[in-house]
Amino acid sequence: MSDFKPILTEHIHTENSHTLEFYRSVGGYSALEKVLKTMAPDDVTNEVKASNLRGRGGAGFSAGLKWGFIPKEGDKPKYLVCNADESEPGTFKDRLLMTKVPHQMLEGIIIASYAIQAQLAFVYIRGEFYSEYLILEQMIAEAKEASLLGKNILDSGYDLDVVIHRGAGAYICGEETGLLESLEGKRGWPRIKPPFPAIEGYLKSPTIVNNVETLANVPHIINRGADWFRAIGPEKGPGPKLFCISGRVKKPGVYEEPMGISLQDLIYDRAGGITKDRKLKAVFPGGSSSPILTAEETEDLKMDFSGLASVNSMLGSAGIIVMDETVNMVKACLNVARFYAHESCGQCTPCREGTSWLVKILTRLYDGNGTRRDIEMLLEITDNMGGLADFSLGSFGKTVCPFGEAVSWPVRSFIEKFENEFVACVNIGGAVV
Ligand SMILES: Cc1cc2nc3c(=O)[nH]c(=O)nc-3n(C[C@H](O)[C@H](O)[C@H](O)COP(=O)(O)O)c2cc1C
Ligand code: SF4
Incomplete structure (x- = not known):
């Protein structure tokens, strides 16, 4: 057992952890206060860049680097979109974050929006997540009431509105440009890239799309610093990570661990091993879009971007689907x-x-x-x-x-x-x- 303590999911077992009152009682929104009172937008982007936080939605692109692509000149509005479509088979981590600690994600959204100077942000949530949608609506109402959203947030002069937009059940609307088409009210057909959304996104304006988990990391990076974040797990893709384990394991669920934990530890320790103590046959390490691994390939395998690339697969959405010897x-x-x-x-x-x-x-x-x-x-x-x-x-x-x-x-x-x-x-x- 490692001595790692959950960061993103620290409070999920506490009653009413989804409320603003609870979130503030454990230091919530202190990172936002720090940002608005002491940091210029570029300082925020540079801190996130220095942390080497890589996107948790699938592609693993550096969050800070992406924010830095937003053009400084020009008079087009900028937008931030939080991708809460979570449709990859075997993936259910964003749902947990939204249900249990939605304000952590919102704090990340506000900080990221400030960094790119957006005044309107969206959460694009998959349509099937209806109860989660209601939690997010409550989150927005509480935040507005507390002057954390709207005009002149916390007397800083910065304005931001956040709109929750429900999808209609299409997997492809999780792909960022399909998502943007859908957000514009059109059929969710992905666009050819380039141009990338940071240059031409929502309504042809510069737009950053980030995953829920990516944004949930941001307040912690601001509070504790890029060096602290980089020290968790491997240097090339550090930080805490939510792993979703499903299929033929005794204790399926979401487990928060440092990047780079071994797949065997996740399966045999955290998830309790294979159902009925059968033999492991194969594993999807990063959702059903990732190349499947044989049992032999899972040995000594580190669950991070480089570890999975070394066996020609990918971390993807970290949706680990376990198959035993009886699976055809x-x-x-x-x-x-x-x-x-x-x-x-x-x-x-x-x-x-x-x-x-x-x-x-x-x-x-x-x-x-x-x-x-x-x-x-x-x-x-x-x-x-x-x-x-x-x-x-x-x-x-x-x-x-x-x-x-x-x-x-x-x-x-x-x-x-x-x-x-x-x-x-x-x-x-x-x-x-
Ligand atoms: C077919 C397809 C489906 C995707 N579905 C999701 C999704 O459900 N949620 C998500 O965050 N990213 C999804 N992505 C990745 C997004 O296109 C985008 O890279 C991501 O939201 C960027 O956020 P990040 O940099 O924080 O990871 C999908 C990509 C593809 C190609
Ligand atoms: S854009 Fe092309 S590759 Fe992507 S889902 Fe549609 S048909 Fe498939």
């Missing part, structure tokens, strides 16, 4: 492909057509009507959608957004790592293998 990999792969076929926005041909072909072929393999050629065809389709799972080969960019890769990488990894199960399905079907 063709069925699991079909399950994943069905999700993506349903969620493809349909804008690009390789993704729209590819996802439905994957489902058709995997279904006939699983049903016992497939051939060996079908297995080759699955690989060809994934190659045409997003490319190879070997990141060093860099076969990116065949579709408008990274959804194409998010499908092709996991599907390829299933076939490449568990080929024998796919071959065994030929002519027989998955139900009997």
Whole structure:
């Protein structure tokens, strides 16, 4: 057991931790006061940059660096969007933060908005999170009442409004440009980048999109400093991290640990080991978009950006889905492909057509009507959608957004790592293998 003490989830087990009264009783909004009274906007960005806080929404981009891309000149308004769409299968950490300590996220939003000089911010929350939405509405009302939002926040002369915007249940609206289209009232079709949102985002104005967990870290960095943050976990991607563990484990849930904790510790210690003490077979380390890992690959594996890159996978949303020896990999792969076929926005041909072909072929393999050629065809389709799972080969960019890769990488990894199960399905079907 490490001596790490939770930072983001320290108070989640206390009654009424979601209220402003509670949050203030444990020092909440002191970072905002410090920022508004003693720091210029650039000082805030520089502190976050120095902390090396990397985005917790999937791509792991430096938060401070991204804020620094907001143009200083020009008269366009600036916007901040907190991405609370949380739709990646196996991911449920932002929901916990919003339910239990929403003011921590809001404090991060206000500080980030000040850093980029935005006067309007949004929280884009997935439509299915209705009770969380009500908590956020209460959060906004309390903050306005306490002069933490609106005009002249805490007598500083800085104005900010925050609007909670509910999505309508589309996975692709978690992708930042699909999100921005949706926020503008349009169909959530991702945009081609560049231009990136920091230059041309909401209503073609400079916009920063950050994940809930990313923003929740910000008040702690301001209060305790970039050096303190950088000392937690690995230098190249430090900080506390929420790991969501689900699937075949005894104690599924959200666990806060330093970046770089070993995957084996998370599975066998925090989550209590594999259900019915069965053998581990495979793991999605970062949501269903990350290439799957075999049990052997999980050994001595550090859960941080570099650790996962070293096994050709990714930290993604840190949604760890555990599969035991009884899981049929063709069925699991079909399950994943069905999700993506349903969620493809349909804008690009390789993704729209590819996802439905994957489902058709995997279904006939699983049903016992497939051939060996079908297995080759699955690989060809994934190659045409997003490319190879070997990141060093860099076969990116065949579709408008990274959804194409998010499908092709996991599907390829299933076939490449568990080929024998796919071959065994030929002519027989998955139900009997
Ligand atoms: C298909 C797809 C779905 C995504 N879904 C989410 C999501 O639900 N929540 C999220 O924060 N980021 C999601 N992202 C990542 C966002 O596009 C964006 O990188 C992120 O919100 C930036 O925040 P961060 O820098 O704080 O991580 C998704 C990306 C893709 C390609
Ligand atoms: S890759 Fe798929 S989800 Fe992304 S824009 Fe193209 S069709 Fe839509």
